[in-house]
Amino acid sequence: MKIILIVTGIILLAFIVVQLFAMGSQNKIETYPYKVEKKYEDFEIRTYESRLFxxxxxxxxxxxxxxxKGFSILAGYIFGGNEENEKISMTSPVxxxxxxxxxxMFLVPQKYEKSKLPKPNQSSIEFREEPSKRMAAISFGGWANDKKIEExxxxxxxxxxxxxxYYTNKFYFFGYNAPYEVFNRKNEIVVELKK
Known part of the structure; x- marks a missing residue:
């Protein structure tokens, strides 16, 4: 019984350490920059800067x-799966x-120019310039799934x-947390607005 309590305590302590590390590292991650134009009860209107992905x-x-599958392909690239074996910082959201x-899509850290990025080992990876855009965003917590996304x-x-x-038909899911993060999970559905 004593061994079970010790093992449970160690597992619980490890879990807490991982969660605290995850919460601390979230604050250091570069994010897709935007300005909030207007807040409504359930959503907000934002203007996003043009960026490379x-x-x-x-x-x-x-x-x-x-x-x-998509996450492992793109994560493979930023964790060194490229011609230079160069590691590129993780950004948020996915x-x-x-x-x-x-x-x-993964946001490319702002310090990189498209021409200076290492060539991916996977031919399916492309670099994509996203222009500045106005979007509406609604947030939800927990883990995302098809039902929640549709809802x-x-x-x-x-x-x-x-x-x-008026909105377009260009909807996106934004996920802000690593899969192992349990607390303060944040997800968003965003849509481009008509000009």
Whole structure:
């Protein structure tokens, strides 16, 4: 019985240390820069800066089926899977387009120019310049899944229609946490607004 209590205590302590480390490291991660234009009850309007992303196109529009595959391809690149074996800092959020075939994107740290980025070992990885854009965003906690993504996408559409705000069909899922983070999980559904 005493051994079980000691082992349980060690596991609990390790879990707490990992969570505290995750929460601390979140504050140091470079994020996709934006300014909040207006806050509503359920969503906000933001203006995002133009930025460079690494991206990989995935064959399905199903989050569950493709999210881990896309993440491992792009993470492989930034963890040294490139011609220079160069490690590139992780950024936030991880972005996925919500289409029939999804595109997953990682923000490239601002210190890199497109021409200076190491060439990926995987030919499916592309560099993508995203122009500045106005977007509406709605947030939710916990772990994302297809049901939650669809639910918050519908909630955002309804809220925008109620306010008479015109949006495009370009919806994205933004995930802000590493898979092992348990507390303070943040996800967003964002949509580009019509000009």
């Amino acid at each position: 690494t991206s990989v196109k995935l064959p399905s529009g199903n989050y569950k089926d493709v999210s881990s 972005s996925m387009s919500l289409e029939d075939s999804m595109t997953m 918050y996408k519908d909630k955002l559409k309804n809220a925008l229609e109620l306010e008479g705000i």
